[in-house]
Amino acid sequence: MRKTVHAACPHDCPDACGVLITVEDGRAVKVQGDPAHPVTRGFLCAKVAKYLDRVYSPDRVLYPMRRKKSFGKGPLDSETRHAASLHNQPAFERITWDVALDEISSRFRSIAAEFGPEAILPYSYGGTLGALGNASMDRRFFHRLGASQLDRTICSETGGQALLSVLGRKLGTEPEQFRHSKLIIAWGINVHGNNVHLWPFIEEARRDGARLVVIDPYRTRTARHADWYLPIHPGTDVALALGMMHVIIGEDLYDHDFVERHTLGFLQLREKVREYTPERVAAWTGIAAADIVKLARDYATVRPAAIRMGYGLQRCDTGGMNVRAITMLPCITGSWKEVGGGLQLTTSGGFATDEDALKRKDLMRQSPLGRDARIVNMSELASALNTLDDPPIKAMFVYNSNPAAIAPDHNQVIRGLMRPDLFTVVHEQFFTDTTDYADIVLPATTFFEHKDLQKAYGHYFIQVSNQAIDPLGECRSNVDVFTALAARMGFTEECFRDSVDDMIDATLAGAKDDRAPWLEGITRERLEREGHIRLNLPFHRGGEETRRAEKQFGSSAVPQFGSYFLPFANGFPTPSGKAELYSEDLAAKGLDPVATFTPPPESRHADAARRFPLEMLARKADNYLNSTFCNIGSVQPMEEDGLLEIAAADATPRSIAEGDRVRVFNDRGSITLTARVNGTVQAGMVAARLGWAKLAPEGQNINVLTSERLNDLGGGPTFYSCLVDVEKIS
Numbered sequence: 251m252r253k254t255v256h257a258a259c260p261h262d263c264p265d266a267c268g269v270l271i272t273v274e275d276g277r278a279v280k281v282q283g284d285p286a287h288p289v290t291r292g293f294l295c296a297k298v299a300k301y302l303d304r305v306y307s308p309d310r311v312l313y314p315m316r317r318k319k320s321f322g323k324g325p326l327d328s329e330t331r332h333a334a335s336l337h338n339q340p341a342f343e344r345i346t347w348d349v350a351l352d353e354i355s356s357r358f359r360s361i362a363a364e365f366g367p368e369a370i371l372p373y374s375y376g377g378t379l380g381a382l383g384n385a386s387m388d389r390r391f392f393h394r395l396g397a398s399q400l401d402r403t404i405c406s407e408t409g410g411q412a413l414l415s416v417l418g419r420k421l422g423t424e425p426e427q428f429r430h431s432k433l434i435i436a437w438g439i440n441v442h443g444n445n446v447h448l449w450p451f452i453e454e455a456r457r458d459g460a461r462l463v464v465i466d467p468y469r470t471r472t473a474r475h476a477d478w479y480l481p482i483h484p485g486t487d488v489a490l491a492l493g494m495m496h497v498i499i500g501e502d503l504y505d506h507d508f509v510e511r512h513t514l515g516f517l518q519l520r521e522k523v524r525e526y527t528p529e530r531v532a533a534w535t536g537i538a539a540a541d542i543v544k545l546a547r548d549y550a551t552v553r554p555a556a557i558r559m560g561y562g563l564q565r566c567d568t569g570g571m572n573v574r575a576i577t578m579l580p581c582i583t584g585s586w587k588e589v590g591g592g593l594q595l596t597t598s599g600g601f602a603t604d605e606d607a608l609k610r611k612d613l614m615r616q617s618p619l620g621r622d623a624r625i626v627n628m629s630e631l632a633s634a635l636n637t638l639d640d641p642p643i644k645a646m647f648v649y650n651s652n653p654a655a656i657a658p659d660h661n662q663v664i665r666g667l668m669r670p671d672l673f674t675v676v677h678e679q680f681f682t683d684t685t686d687y688a689d690i691v692l693p694a695t696t697f698f699e700h701k702d703l704q705k706a707y708g709h710y711f712i713q714v715s716n717q718a719i720d721p722l723g724e725c726r727s728n729v730d731v732f733t734a735l736a737a738r739m740g741f742t743e744e745c746f747r748d749s750v751d752d753m754i755d756a757t758l759a760g761a762k763d764d765r766a767p768w769l770e771g772i773t774r775e776r777l778e779r780e781g782h783i784r785l786n787l788p789f790h791r792g793g794e795e796t797r798r799a800e801k802q803f804g805s806s807a808v809p810q811f812g813s814y815f816l817p818f819a820n821g822f823p824t825p826s827g828k829a830e831l832y833s834e835d836l837a838a839k840g841l842d843p844v845a846t847f848t849p850p851p852e853s854r855h856a857d858a859a860r861r862f863p864l865e866m867l868a869r870k871a872d873n874y875l876n877s878t879f880c881n882i883g884s885v886q887p888m889e890e891d892g893l894l895e896i897a898a899a900d901a902t903p904r905s906i907a908e909g910d911r912v913r914v915f916n917d918r919g920s921i922t923l924t925a926r927v928n929g930t931v932q933a934g935m936v937a938a939r940l941g942w943a944k945l946a947p948e949g950q951n952i953n954v955l956t957s958e959r960l961n962d963l964g965g966g967p968t969f970y971s972c973l974v975d976v977e978k979i980s
């Protein structure tokens with residue numbers, strides 16, 4: 251029996267690829283990108299192309315496990331570790347699902363009785379972005395329980411809020427339009443590593459004469475392929491964007507008509523950018539004044555120009571301001587009107603489904619709390635575990651996340667996870683850094699083994715991901731686990747009996763009441779038949795945009811261009827109906843209502859640089875996905891783990907040569923890495939990559955150095971704003 255199943259990649263990646271899984275006698279034998287998906291275009295990234303090795307890895311968690319009384323929390327000591335392997339976990343014993351669910355529910359009950367349900371903390375993030383696996387039955391369960399709410403700030407909250415403050419909705423240029431751009435700016439995004447399906451569109455544009463500019467403090471693979479690479483000091487992008495607008499406004503290169511009709515606060519912006527002369531901006535950003543002027547002129551005059559902005563530049567103290575200022579650029583040049591213009595940070599606002607129906611926040615009222623539970627910021631996990639009181643956190647349920655690797659201030663996170671009085675459950679596919687601190691580990695399915703609904707944040711196609719194979723061992727999906735736990739806790743509400751299909755239908759049905767107008771007519775049955783469906787975006791063939799495209803590209807192009815989506819060509823869904831270059835909301839939060847540059851407290855511009863003179867980027871690996879994939883044998887050779895990338899100008903005075911073992915340290919921690927003097931970073935900066943602590947020879951993770959200091963907007967983390975020093979280990 252051979253069949254091909256349509257699925258969708260649920261990993262935390264803008265591309266949300268259509269995936270075809272070939273199954274033979276119940277076993278997946280082949281995985282490939284869906285050639286019919288207009289953005290996937292038949293290929294997968296290198297890591298997911300190896301997905302069979304992940305699904306069928308001997309290291310999978312296959313059964314519920316409980317920590318043995320004789321083993322304390324924490325990684326195995328080095329001797330035991332040597333004898334063990336990732337799939338032979340001597341600290342754990344196998345138990346049945348019944349025993350596991352009984353133990354979890356009885357511990358939750360007794361903790362809730364003694365400390366109140368807010369003493370229980372769910373901790374989840376991007377393991378799966380499937381709509382149900384990410385946020386459905388789990389939210390219902392924790393809302394009904396009255397558990398603390400988790401503020402999921404660790405990735406994109408800052409950028410999202412900043413984007414909304416200007417545009418009013420999280421929409422952006424669709425990837426298919428980049429092929430028509432003449433100038434593309436990849437700004438704080440690693441296209442080759444993190445958004446690889448945009449690359450073929452950029453290549454098409456370049457074959458047609460477009461130029462690619464990359465603005466990134468780290469010389470990524472994308473930067474190496476660029477026509478013009480501008481290394482920038484981390485956390486200074488707001489100054490660069492304001493400096494560009496200084497030139498664009500000063501030289502009268504902006505679109506008067508668009509500004510007049512569609513923006514609010516242009517006068518305040520014009521006043522603000524006066525101070526941002528190219529010379530001052532050059533001193534902050536490290537980019538020459540002449541280059542700033544040229545970039546501004548190019549951006550305003552080479553049309554159409556598209557900006558692909560990444561989340562990299564919002565992982566620092568100035569994150570909100572960075573995103574805000576860059577987002578203003580197409581609003582003053584009027585680039586939103588043009589096919590191949592505009593900007594993309596995310597497209598997620600296109601998928602406004604009925605989230606209430608899935609998450610059921612109202613259930614908190616039925617919990618013993620009888621009100622909304624307190625909110626804990628996931629970026630401050632270390633403090634939450636170590637210092638939160640009233641009540642303290644007594645239990646944590648981790649799923650879709652690996653906080654012992656990905657959370658900032660790792661040493662303090664570990665101190666919290668080691669607390670003997672903390673009851674920790676981890677629902678996982680693998681024995682990660684976090685399972686080392688678990689009391690109970692539950693086995694999780696991969697996307698091959700369950701069904702889900704898949705949205706995207708880098709394009710506008712919605713998909714159903716069908717189940718291709720039976721769950722391995724006793725693995726259960728997130729939905730199944732929380733359904734079972736709800737039954738154990740005696741939650742009798744109807745919604746705890748919903749099936750996966752019920753929830754997909756309810757999500758899509760939001761279309762009926764206006765909350766999801768772009769899902770009108772998109773049903774589960776259609777998705778099952780067609781695999782992917784483009785959202786019903788407005789501005790279809792025949793509209794004003796069609797005529798404009800016709801003028802721009804000639805009438806023969808129109809059958810193709812007629813259905814391109816120009817989200818802000820005719821205005822903005824903000825309260826004022828205009829792009830808000832001046833924001834009352836930000837003013838109310840005590841922030842600069844336009845945008846302003848304040849040097850980050852951990853940067854070369856700050857006093858702290860006297861003690862720790864190097865700015866460190868604790869980056870993602872091109873071939874892992876945050877900490878996912880770094881344990882997969884066939885993926886590991888694509889990355890070099892344990893590197894510290896450093897400029898010769900910083901290595902030489904420290905007597906550090908290529909290949910030397912070095913200690914990287916600050917007040918929060920220290921890690922041993924291998925020096926690589928390869929020209930990827932400029933003087934004054936170093937870079938290292940995220941991975942599992944327990945796979946490193948000395949059991950450390952790069953987040954020992956990062957801090958849980960929050961940034962300027964939305965409570966986001968500051969992973970990329972971190973001062974360190976480096977010394978050679980003799």
Ligand SMILES: Nc1nc2c(c(=O)[nH]1)N[C@H]1C(S)=C(S)[C@@H](COP(=O)(O)OP(=O)(O)OC[C@H]3O[C@@H](n4cnc5c(=O)[nH]c(N)nc54)[C@H](O)[C@@H]3O)O[C@H]1N2
Nearest residue numbers: 438439440443444468484485560561562870872874875876
């Ligand atoms: N291969 C791979 N793909 C991934 C991921 C992965 O780990 N690996 N992670 C996924 C996730 S969770 C996300 S959120 C996305 C994120 O993908 P991106 O939006 O690309 O974000 P980052 O990789 O965090 O950062 C992008 C680039 O920003 C640069 N950068 C850092 N600080 C600054 C700054 O201050 N200014 C500027 N201009 N640039 C800066 C970094 O050097 C990096 O090259 O990728 C997703 N896709």
Ligand SMILES: Nc1nc2c(c(=O)[nH]1)N[C@H]1C(S)=C(S)[C@@H](COP(=O)(O)OP(=O)(O)OC[C@H]3O[C@@H](n4cnc5c(=O)[nH]c(N)nc54)[C@H](O)[C@@H]3O)O[C@H]1N2
Nearest residue numbers: 375376377378405649650651652656677694868876877878
């Ligand atoms: N130093 C540094 N730290 C960072 C970043 C950085 O760039 N540098 N990036 C930050 C960013 S942008 C993000 S988004 C976060 C990411 O933080 P996380 O979302 O925690 O990311 P992962 O490390 O990929 O861990 C996800 C885990 O979920 C598991 N999983 C996958 N599917 C399922 C499922 O269906 N059910 C269950 N129960 N589990 C599943 C995977 O096996 C994996 O171990 O990390 C942040 N941390």
Ligand code: SF4
Nearest residue numbers: 259263266267295298
């Ligand atoms: S991780 Fe991203 S690029 Fe790779 S298959 Fe999944 S969606 Fe596509």
Ligand SMILES: [Mo]
Nearest residue numbers: 262404405406
């Ligand atoms: Mo992320």
